[in-house]
Amino acid sequence: MTAILHTGDPERGALWQQIVTRELPDIDFRCWPDAGDPAEITGLIAWTLDAELVASLTNLEILFSIGAGVDQLDLSLLPPHVRVVRMIETGITNTMAEYVAMAALALHRDLPSYVDSQRSGMWAPRDVLLTAERTVGVMGLGQLGRAAIRMLAPLGFRVAGWSRSSTDVPGALCFADDAERDEFLAQCDILVCLLPLTDDTRGILDRSLFARMKAGASLINVARGGHLVQDDLIEALDSGQLRYAFLDVAQPEPLPEGHPFYSHPSIMLTPHIAGVTRKETAVHALIDNLRRARTGEPLEGEIDRARGY
Template sequence: MKLLHHGPEARGKHWRDVVSRALPQVDFRCWPDVGNPAEIEHLVAWTVPDELIASLPNLRTLFSVGAGVDQLDLDRLPPDLRIVRMIEPGITDTMADYVAMAVLALHRDLPFHIAGQRAGRWSWRDVPPARERRVGVMGLGALGRAALAALAPHGFELAGWSRSPRTIDGVDCFAGDTGLAPFLAHSEILVCLLPLTDDTRHILNRVTFAAMPQGARLVNVARGGHLVQDDLLEALDNGQLSAAILDVADPEPLPAGHPFFTHPAILLTPHVAGITRTDSAVHALIDNLRRMSAGLPLAGEIDRRRGY
């Protein structure tokens, strides 16, 4: 089995050492030391230049180092190439931590209080108990389920929405187009953890915001492409939404002077919610290589027709 890593040199060297100890039969190579390109069967990367793909005529599998694959143009990749997203504890745990932090911050009106501090204003708002706050999570994959599990101990009334029906203990689950409106009506705090596809791009728009309770709050930790930025600013300025915490943007980084940097109702972080940990992610790769050798399904393999 011959595998090529394309990405940061330090990560490649570390993963090569760990994989070689666990699976000595794997010939792990690090770009640009490819050797004979025709020998490479598997590629580990975040993005893949067209010329790299074209140089690997026998490539069978692309392992993404991230939880999503929307950074890849699937139409430009060979149609029979298997594509596998990263599922590993580092991403899942850090994402769940961030969502819990963000929801609690919005529940306790942290953007309002930070704006008050900066304005020299000493003011307060009444806060309902968590059991009376309704939180909705869009996207019920591994990250969505982990986020809901992190929120459950706080007592929030939890709901989830996905394209296909799901069942999660303690969570009121909605699905499909018919389930979206009642889900949004439930969501006083909305968390977006959807994969970015043609169907979900710009799903966070004025129609979505209008279907939420007035004064609702938004957390976007998925992709910047889910959000129509002008619609969010409009909803914040007219009071339909009261605050937002954003970890993603389009583009990234945002240009200097962008209104998200200074809007008093927005807290912005630089795409740090779910972090692929070098030390733990390599073991997810090793597990999938073992699955492949045994003819088992790969954890995280996407359905290219759906894009996730």
């Protein structure tokens, strides 16, 4: 790899430049806008893609995503031969699993209702169930979904998992493909979405899916805002089909002022902070992949561009 170009947060770029140069002195690490000769750049680090910049990188070989997903990247801008690698690192994995556990416990113990009661000046206790009396279902059994299950299972929840392809995950009863999705959904007291965003999964959290869940179940969406049909969620909450929603993602981000999600009493909303790429640790995942690329080993997190994940 001749040179690699970092785009985005300048502070992160400066830190990564310092660490990569120390660990891999033969790598020419550059930070935008100081790109130098674009023909020398074979690696690009980015959260989003600029069409003019990509067109100038005539020898680009690998795109490294800053995040755990790649749906925010317009991959149509890239020549077919360019490899695309999503970020896999402990900072993202651990913070995501912690968030899912926090949200599941908050919904299990009716925190949205207590927050609303407090603001209304009411003292309104509710019945308390054990975690063993709740089933948390995780849609998407990749690295993040598996990490969430590892965090949930020791809390005592009954845990189920669903993915497109058949897989086994310790601590969870697993279901696969459309044929078993209804059986999976019918068990869920709390549904967690950790699916990749693709053409097949866009809008999957809709009226039809909510109707297949238990009446009074709750939703946690920590994947992408594009998975959720917003009007269908409001309808499901207002009708009582769903009890609560814990949302860390939206479309667009940030949501516009006055959006109903901000004030809805059954929604808890956070600003896309569930799984965080920690610049101090993520750089080491990048370095590992740079070493792999140099020796011809498989890259950790490389996606199948035809599938989008």
